[in-house]
Amino acid sequence: MMGKYCSIGMQTHERVAQFEKAKSLFKQGKFGESLELFHTLVWENPDETAYLSYRARVFSRMGSYEKSLEDFDKLINQSPYDTTFISDRAVVLHLLKRNEEALSELDRALNLDPRNPYRYSSRAYLKDRIGDLEGAITDYEKAIEMDPEDAISFNNKGLVEEKLGYKSRSKKSLKQSDDLIGYNTQENIEIPEPEYKNPKAVSSADDDPQNNAKPLTFSTFFEVLNGLVKDEKVRKDFYVFIKGKIKGS
Numbered sequence: 001m002m003g004k005y006c007s008i009g010m011q012t013h014e015r016v017a018q019f020e021k022a023k024s025l026f027k028q029g030k031f032g033e034s035l036e037l038f039h040t041l042v043w044e045n046p047d048e049t050a051y052l053s054y055r056a057r058v059f060s061r062m063g064s065y066e067k068s069l070e071d072f073d074k075l076i077n078q079s080p081y082d083t084t085f086i087s088d089r090a091v092v093l094h095l096l097k098r099n100e101e102a103l104s105e106l107d108r109a110l111n112l113d114p115r116n117p118y119r120y121s122s123r124a125y126l127k128d129r130i131g132d133l134e135g136a137i138t139d140y141e142k143a144i145e146m147d148p149e150d151a152i153s154f155n156n157k158g159l160v161e162e163k164l165g166y167k168s169r170s171k172k173s174l175k176q177s178d179d180l181i182g183y184n185t186q187e188n189i190e191i192p193e194p195e196y197k198n199p200k201a202v203s204s205a206d207d208d209p210q211n212n213a214k215p216l217t218f219s220t221f222f223e224v225l226n227g228l229v230k231d232e233k234v235r236k237d238f239y240v241f242i243k244g245k246i247k248g249s
Contacts (some may be wrong), residue, residue, distance in 0.1 A: 020157045031062050049075055053085065056092075065096045083109040087122060117146035121153045122178055128160050132226065149178040175240045 010018070022037035038055040045051060056071035072089040079085060090105035106126055110119040124139030140157035144150055158173030 015041060019051070026054065026058055026061075031058050036064070045116050047078065049078060053088075056088070060092055060095070065092050068092045069096065073223055081232065083113045083119070085118075086112070086117075090126070092130065094126060099126075101125060103130070115146070115154070117150060119144040120146070121150065121156070124153070124160075126155065128156070133160050136163075148181055151177040154180065161228050 013235050018037050018041060018132035022034050022041065025031075025034035025037070025201065035058045038051060038058060041048070041051040042055055052075050056068045056075065059065070059068035059071065069089065069092050072085060072092060075085045076089060078084070086105050086109040088101040090109070093099070093102035093105060100166070103123070103126060105121040106119070110123060113119050120139045124136040124143065127133070127136035127139060137157055137160050138152045141162070142176035144154045147153070154173050154177035158170045158177060161173055
């Protein structure tokens with residue numbers, strides 16, 4: 001809970017106001033300004049997980065992956081069984097090209113949360129990224145077994161099957177995903193907001209500086225997908241969004 005520890009610097013209401021302002025700047029892509037506020041908040045209250053987790057994400061968006069990892073290490077030291085922190089740390093490790101460690105972290109998150117199909121689909125997504133295509137399909141199939149209406153996993157499984165040359169399997173998977181979501185490119189959709197809006201402000205190999213639309217990156221995919229737990233409308237909108245990005249629309 002914010003304000004768990006008292007500070008002789010700011011009053012509680014001042015910290016709350018600064019935290020909200022820092023988050024707002026982050027979502028606007030004003031990372032430098034946001035980071036300065038989070039630095040102050042963490043200095044005032046170094047054990048507040050909300051401050052540390054946001055600062056870690058700001059560092060990641062700015063391409064300061066080592067600093068982001070330091071904050072995630074602190075968070076996991078405080079909350080060793082928090083699967084969100086573990087999964088987010090895995091993303092940073094992957095961006096640092098420390099893929100074996102990243103995969104190990106996703107294994108740990110899955111072991112702690114084995115009934116959550118998202119843990120399988122997120123590990124599958126990383127396996128696809130690092131070239132373990134058969135392993136990715138196996139994990140997507142497990143995610144689908146646990147959640148047969150997971151159109152995103154069907155879609156991503158179909159894309160991996162296509163890479164492997166399994167054309168009939170790929171076509172079937174992609175059709176299942178479209179049928180589940182009722183995919184229609186002409187629909188008016190509300191794309192879930194990633195935690196930034198200005199891709200040119202991001203110093204990350206994941207982002208294309210020529211793309212002025214909201215980018216679909218590795219970290220964005222994890223971040224948004226992790227928030228789609230029960231909201232069917234948001235899941236559908238995100239699905240249509242990723243279909244559009246894949247087809248280049």
